[in-house]
Amino acid sequence: MKKTINVSNQGATLDTGRRNFLKLSGVGLAMAGLTLIGCDDNEFDFMESSVFDLGKGDVGVLNYAYALEQLEADFYTKVVNNFYSGISNAEKQIFTDLYHHEVIHRDFFKAAISGATSNVLPTLEFQYPNVNFNDRNSVLATAKALEDTGVAAYNGAGKYITNSDYLVIAGKIVSVEARHASAIRNLINPGSAAFSGDDVIDANGLDLAKEPKDIVMAAGGFIKTPFTWKEQGIG
Amino acid sequence: MNILKLLDKLSDDKFFSTEASRLDTLTGISKFGKKAAIASIPLGLGALMTTPAKAAPFNGDNTFKNTLTDALQLALVLEYLENEYYAIGLSTAGLIPNADRTVFMQISKHESAHVTFLKNTLTSLGVTPGAKPTFDFTAGGNFMPFVDYNQFLVLAQAFEDTGVRAYKGQAGNVMSNKTVLQAALQIHSVEARHASQVRRMRANKGWIELSDGGNMPSATDPVYAGEGNTNQAGFNTATAFGAAAGSAAYDEILTGSEAQTIASLFIV
Numbered sequence: 001m002k003k004t005i006n007v008s009n010q011g012a013t014l015d016t017g018r019r020n021f022l023k024l025s026g027v028g029l030a031m032a033g034l035t036l037i038g039c040d041d042n043e044f045d046f047m048e049s050s051v052f053d054l055g056k057g058d059v060g061v062l063n064y065a066y067a068l069e070q071l072e073a074d075f076y077t078k079v080v081n082n083f084y085s086g087i088s089n090a091e092k093q094i095f096t097d098l099y100h101h102e103v104i105h106r107d108f109f110k111a112a113i114s115g116a117t118s119n120v121l122p123t124l125e126f127q128y129p130n131v132n133f134n135d136r137n138s139v140l141a142t143a144k145a146l147e148d149t150g151v152a153a154y155n156g157a158g159k160y161i162t163n164s165d166y167l168v169i170a171g172k173i174v175s176v177e178a179r180h181a182s183a184i185r186n187l188i189n190p191g192s193a194a195f196s197g198d199d200v201i202d203a204n205g206l207d208l209a210k211e212p213k214d215i216v217m218a219a220g221g222f223i224k225t226p227f228t229w230k231e232q233g234i235g
Numbered sequence: 236m237n238i239l240k241l242l243d244k245l246s247d248d249k250f251f252s253t254e255a256s257r258l259d260t261l262t263g264i265s266k267f268g269k270k271a272a273i274a275s276i277p278l279g280l281g282a283l284m285t286t287p288a289k290a291a292p293f294n295g296d297n298t299f300k301n302t303l304t305d306a307l308q309l310a311l312v313l314e315y316l317e318n319e320y321y322a323i324g325l326s327t328a329g330l331i332p333n334a335d336r337t338v339f340m341q342i343s344k345h346e347s348a349h350v351t352f353l354k355n356t357l358t359s360l361g362v363t364p365g366a367k368p369t370f371d372f373t374a375g376g377n378f379m380p381f382v383d384y385n386q387f388l389v390l391a392q393a394f395e396d397t398g399v400r401a402y403k404g405q406a407g408n409v410m411s412n413k414t415v416l417q418a419a420l421q422i423h424s425v426e427a428r429h430a431s432q433v434r435r436m437r438a439n440k441g442w443i444e445l446s447d448g449g450n451m452p453s454a455t456d457p458v459y460a461g462e463g464n465t466n467q468a469g470f471n472t473a474t475a476f477g478a479a480a481g482s483a484a485y486d487e488i489l490t491g492s493e494a495q496t497i498a499s500l501f502i503v
């Protein structure tokens with residue numbers, strides 16, 4: 001986690017204050033909640049007020065993308081800080097590139113959302129209970145799942161974006177996620193059709209597109225910090 | 236009707252750019268018979284119109300529909316091109332090594348499906364799909380893709396990277412129809428998967444660093460022009476890890492007219 005935070009400071013230099021503010025306000029809300037519980041056993045209200053909601057309209061979609069990019073960036077940070085044994089130079093280069101791209105995406109969203117609203121998703125915490133970072137197969141399988149999920153998430157969320165500038169930015173990112181997915185799939189199954197396999201591309205030649213609630217359910221095992229997105233029926 | 240000429244007229248950058256005065260722009264719009272729609276354009280929309288992907292800024296249903304279906308017609312031209320290219324490549328004896336055939340059969344299958352899907356979509360929107368142009372994959376004798384496998388790979392990479400950028404450039408033009416937008420995104424990411432694979436078969440990275448296509452002939456420079464961009468909505472993507480990583484983290488758009496110019500090199 002420490003590594004992630006260091007990189008975040010490097011890429012987005014201006015808003016450490018904002019993160020501190022979010023932390024502090026979180027504490028404040030928790031205190032208020034405890035007070036509430038003390039005088040009134042309305043625990044539901046406490047939960048409601050302390051869990052971050054991604055928000056409405058385009059802000060919600062941007063925070064959603066920010067959550068996914070945080071996850072990818074966190075995962076690859078762990079990969080490059082502890083390469084699996086026997087990793088080739090070519091694979092090191094690929095994972096280093098993916099780490100760079102996802103950290104840049106993450107820090108972009110933080111800056112972009114901060115410029116548009118104060119409703120910025122805080123830094124999330126993640127867990128990888130079934131990933132063995134020392135094992136090539138485990139790391140590649142997780143990378144594949146994350147990249148395919150990223151593609152399906154952006155493809156499914158595009159229709160909820162109303163600002164065409166945001167839509168184009170999402171388009172600029174999703175194709176890079178698809179390039180990643182292709183490369184990872186090819187590392188797992190070289191020489192095969194897996195780079196755009198029939199498991200993700202349908203008979204019309206269309207890639208996966210998934211609704212936010214399905215994505216959050218799929219990625220939920222990795223995400224420790226709870227959040228809601230009521231507009232999308234999440235939480 | 237010449238699809239490309241029509242698109243040229245509708246997607247000409249100058250039509251929406253600040254180079255044309257507001258009055259000129261309005262005059263241009265009225266030429267399309269949309270005088271009634273003009274009154275509903277807020278003054279501030281001038282800025283929106285200069286964004287690379289042109290959102291359909293009008294309320295008239297026909298204008299929306301034309302913007303939408305013209306974008307799909309452009310996509311259809313590019314899919315016709317890719318589909319025919321791989322079909323010829325796969326049917327040319329001795330061109331594609333056995334070890335690579337699985338990859339190109341998969342890509343070919345998708346491009347064929349995209350042609351069918353786009354034709355069906357246009358038909359369902361009440362528009363006749365454009366006819367397949369006559370292609371010249373030598374681009375007037377400059378390439379020999381069906382004789383030289385390396386050249387086959389070079390053009391495959393150029394077509395896939397072009398496809399990614401061209402679909403992205405039409406996003407704003409199809410966003411009026413959520414179903415079409417999602418399908419376009421779903422095709423767009425398939426093109427990106429293809430592009431990554433073909434690039435890697437050429438010992439390139441799957442992503443585009445700076446505006447360097449990666450050991451590509453200068454004739455393909457327009458495919459990569461602008462890919463070196465490291466400014467995304469004011470955010471400097473080069474700060475953290477340098478310009479190569481910052482530019483590669485984002486694919487750039489091609490406007491309709493830019494995509495048309497590239498496709499036209501291969502159309503008789």
